[in-house]
Amino acid sequence: MKPVAVSDYTVVSALGAGREATRAALRGGRSGLARRTFETVALDTWIGEVDGVDAQQLLPALAEFDCRNNRLAWLGLQADGFAASVALARARFAPERIGVFVGTSTSGILQTELAYRRRDPASGALPGDFHYAQTHNTYSLAAFVREALALRGPAVVVSTACSSSAKVYGNAARLIELGLIDAAVVGGVDSLCLTTLYGFNSLELLSPDICRPWDAGRRGLSLGEAAAFALLERDAALPRAWLRGVGESSDGHHMSSPHPEGAGAAEAMRGALAEAGVAPEAIDYLNLHGTATPNNDAAEDLAVQAVFGERLPCSSTKGATGHTLGAAGGVEAAIAMLALEHGFMPGGANRIEPDGALRSRYLDAPVDAKLSLVASNSFGFGGSNACLVFGAAR
């Protein structure tokens, strides 16, 4: 593919709001996870909650969009002056020529979960202040972002579980390449809710311990929430990074377990390399999907071996952010670009005892290094795989 310029990006997670807070936390090896409750949920688990989501106030014109997911989206749009960067792009291009492609898995479902507690005792009806289209519906995130940024181009939500906000980079790059748009806002937002906390708990994939990717004693994932956005343009004089390749594949194997040899995952990585037009040896660092469930890490390790061998430095940053589900691809794209811009490879947090069965070159601590090309993996339920390749701006 022809490289697409990333003219700006931002990320808000349990590590903090914006690029600098995220960089400092990753560089310092800090985790944002804490053993805590969420809302009325008191499971024995660690959570990556974003500070200050409840305090966000949407503009009066956007009041019907009010829910935790869109408040978190709003927090993300304000971080690093991202909305202001989009406003500059809107002045350069027509609003109809800027797309919105964002990923989420659960959107504003928390709003519906809360509304179901307030059903009319007689009729069973939902409360009158419940706004389905603006909060519950999967598209509500894109509708909110499009309205908040006053954009009028194509828009869609990609919802392929935990690969969602990696895949949106592909949607945007294709429409830019085909000439339907000049620029796009991409990213992902997923917020804590009862569905995912109790859901992953029911599948016994939620770790009672802090999540420990690539650890011999890993017991599952820790959930987090996040917003991440990037502004893609056909070209830019001073980009922060270049999108070089997007690889996508399916497992065609099982709804909630990865292909045991990571065959689909490997295909996504090869696809991204092919689009970038580079050999595996050209990649300097790989941000793993690395959820810390026993099966996921094992399958991903085999896939990485198959494509890159044992040489490539890699790590999972989910020990720092938690698994932010539909936002994970966007969060880790931002981390990949931070690594390129600041010349460091993040270490994987929380590992105590390396799993001898996993043979990838896993980094336990951050390493300073001048990086040219960085890849990021994102895999989801339903066997949905994506891999992104980013290149340094220079």
Next chain:
Amino acid sequence: MSEAVLAVRVQGVGLLGPGLADWASGQGLLREPLKWISAATVLPAPARLPPAERRRAGAIVKLSLAVADQACEQAGLDPATLATVFTASSGDAGNCHALCEALATPERAVSPTRFTNSVHNAAAGYWHIATTSRAPSTSLCAHDASFGAGLLEAAAQCAALARPVLLVAADVPYPEPLHAVRSLPDAFGVALLLTPPAGQGPELRLRLAAQPTSGCGHDGLDALQRQVPAARSLPLLQALARGASTERVVDYLDPLGLVVELRA
């Protein structure tokens, strides 16, 4: 506004909706809408799925797989090779209600199968398991514009990647109390197997423009189009059924319409 045009061919069609049992019988009814009689959509069991997955499949999975199968069969293409774009204005609606209901009880006993099926890409996941396909797949939502968004993405993939793409758009109604705030009268699904211009079938040329949405010239079909997002495919399906060169505007996002020129 955009001058870019996406050119694709339609090599296969699948259809299932109220009074529209499949594309083979539905074509005639769309050509002559006065013969169409609305009747409840009947969802077939997904024979393609392995028994374990068949038991777990909800309405949206059954609907999606039924129309996808029709389109592949008509096109004579091996599903295992096909990239897919699934689009739906909601996921498995009944499953969503059951989860929200369970989470409103003190026990909050969530079934692992219900949670797994709650992902928006459940239908895509089941399809790729059933066809053992490792081809790329995406699952989209654009609320009422979900069909237009899916058609745009499928055509863009077909054009950018120069490979066939199977588009599947499906919507199923919610039970109460969500039905009261999002009232789909019945299930409706459509599949279009798009191929690059060198392929077979009628050619579609798509572009974005601020133009009003087309109708079907029939009150009942036009009402269905308004009520069910996937049924916003009806004006295009009617044009395909009639087979003559024409232009239709598929509903998309304000202020844009998806202008589709059909070249027979």
